[in-house]
Amino acid sequence: MSLNKIKIESLARVEGHGGITVDFENGKLKNVTVDIHEGPRLLETIAYGRTPSEVVSLTCRTCAICTLSHRYAALRAMEKAMEIKVPEKTQLLRDLMHAGEMIESNALHVFLLALPDYLGYPSAVHMVPKYAEEVQAGLRVKKFGVRLMELTSARAVHGENPVIGGFGKFPSKSELLKFKYEAESLLADAERGVEIFRNLRQPTYMEEGMTFMCVNPENDRFGWASDKLMTSTGDEFNAWDYRQVTNERVVPHSMAKRSRYQDKPYFVGALARFNLIGERLDGAAGDHFKRCYNLSWLRNPMYNNVAQAIETVWALEEVPRIIDKLVAIEDDPKIVPPSRDKGSGSGAVEAPRGTLYHHYEIADGKVIHSDIITPTAQFLDMLEEHVRIAADTLIKEGTTEGIELKLEMVARAYDPCISCATHLVRVRGL
Numbered sequence: 001m002s003l004n005k006i007k008i009e010s011l012a013r014v015e016g017h018g019g020i021t022v023d024f025e026n027g028k029l030k031n032v033t034v035d036i037h038e039g040p041r042l043l044e045t046i047a048y049g050r051t052p053s054e055v056v057s058l059t060c061r062t063c064a065i066c067t068l069s070h071r072y073a074a075l076r077a078m079e080k081a082m083e084i085k086v087p088e089k090t091q092l093l094r095d096l097m098h099a100g101e102m103i104e105s106n107a108l109h110v111f112l113l114a115l116p117d118y119l120g121y122p123s124a125v126h127m128v129p130k131y132a133e134e135v136q137a138g139l140r141v142k143k144f145g146v147r148l149m150e151l152t153s154a155r156a157v158h159g160e161n162p163v164i165g166g167f168g169k170f171p172s173k174s175e176l177l178k179f180k181y182e183a184e185s186l187l188a189d190a191e192r193g194v195e196i197f198r199n200l201r202q203p204t205y206m207e208e209g210m211t212f213m214c215v216n217p218e219n220d221r222f223g224w225a226s227d228k229l230m231t232s233t234g235d236e237f238n239a240w241d242y243r244q245v246t247n248e249r250v251v252p253h254s255m256a257k258r259s260r261y262q263d264k265p266y267f268v269g270a271l272a273r274f275n276l277i278g279e280r281l282d283g284a285a286g287d288h289f290k291r292c293y294n295l296s297w298l299r300n301p302m303y304n305n306v307a308q309a310i311e312t313v314w315a316l317e318e319v320p321r322i323i324d325k326l327v328a329i330e331d332d333p334k335i336v337p338p339s340r341d342k343g344s345g346s347g348a349v350e351a352p353r354g355t356l357y358h359h360y361e362i363a364d365g366k367v368i369h370s371d372i373i374t375p376t377a378q379f380l381d382m383l384e385e386h387v388r389i390a391a392d393t394l395i396k397e398g399t400t401e402g403i404e405l406k407l408e409m410v411a412r413a414y415d416p417c418i419s420c421a422t423h424l425v426r427v428r429g430l
């Protein structure tokens with residue numbers, strides 16, 4: 001049996017349109033590419049000459065899944081550029097909206113996109129006859145995250161309530177408390193996802209040592225926003241030095257740029273966060289982390305699924321803690337005006353799929369330069385490397401049956417954000 005080429009035209013159950021090409025020559029692996037077919041949106045260029053407020057609303061359109069992460073990163077960058085310091089209640093509400101997005105996105109991936117692979121189903125819909133409870137649990141948690149995003153940002157996608165210097169409107173105490181109690185009631189659903197993945201056997205055909213990177217939150221807490229960055233190599237950076245970490249470049253087979261740190265691919269996302277600051281987790285999430293973590297997390301990207309499941313538990317535990325602080329502050333702060341109309345600033349936040357950067361330069365109240373580096377653009381080289389190792393291992397073992405699905409599982413574990421795509425696999429020479 002000879003295998004010349006594996007061509008996965010479109011990855012299913014990922015956000016976007018991308019594929020995988022694996023070429024063989026004389027029975028040996030020749031080349032692997034993760035192909036990104038979507039064209040660039042040119043939002044960075046469109047931002048030129050617009051006001052900071054316009055750009056905050058524009059650049060969050062980069063993604064409908066990570067819309068609040070983009071908006072949050074843009075707000076942090078703009079406020080640094082214009083010397084704005086927001087009050088505690090504003091910061092708390094931003095933390096709450098960020099938790100909503102993490103809950104929605106992680107629940108979607110864990111229960112509905114990744115789990116079907118492990119249980120042998122083509123989609124979550126096909127799982128329903130046997131695994132209705134699991135699917136319904138995932139949908140309940142996901143729906144809660146969407147509603148929390150609506151509460152804080154005024155709508156589920158591209159909400160305009162978070163603005164430079166504050167919020168247009170703060171939710172009432174009764175609205176907040178309702179979400180607090182609901183978050184507590186959904187913990188069992190989120191923990192169901194952890195238990196499922198904890199008891200699943202993770203494939204090992206792609207294992208390879210990785211470099212990890214994420215933000216380093218203050219006060220030794222687990223979290224998703226900071227002006228500090230950290231890597232598993234022991235290096236630390238300020239957010240405004242993000243280019244030293246990302247080192248973007250262009251490759252011919254992808255419309256997305258690629259990043260390398262110290263000329264090596266690196267991993268960002270829940271698995272990176274847990275390998276670097278997972279010991280900071282508390283509550284039930286901390287207990288799950290201690291029970292699930294092992295040294296394979298340093299080599300196997302499939303554990304990103306487990307990390308996302310545990311992170312969903314932590315986010316649901318964090319919601320009541322944030323809300324308790326919010327309701328204790330009686331007065332809603334006004335929007336803080338800028339101190340200047342020129343300057344530059346960088347904002348770094350953890351989007352569901354990894355560290356996201358926004359950088360802006362402002363002159364005379366208009367944006368004259370912008371730079372956005374997304375998580376997927378950073379980990380594509382690492383994803384490609386893991387697919388290469390997986391293909392090489394499976395071929396050497398003579399395991400060609402179902403190889404397309406096995407390669408797709410590796411890609412899906414990263415939870416790449418590229419918009420929904422249909423699935424078409426073409427294998428040649430088998």
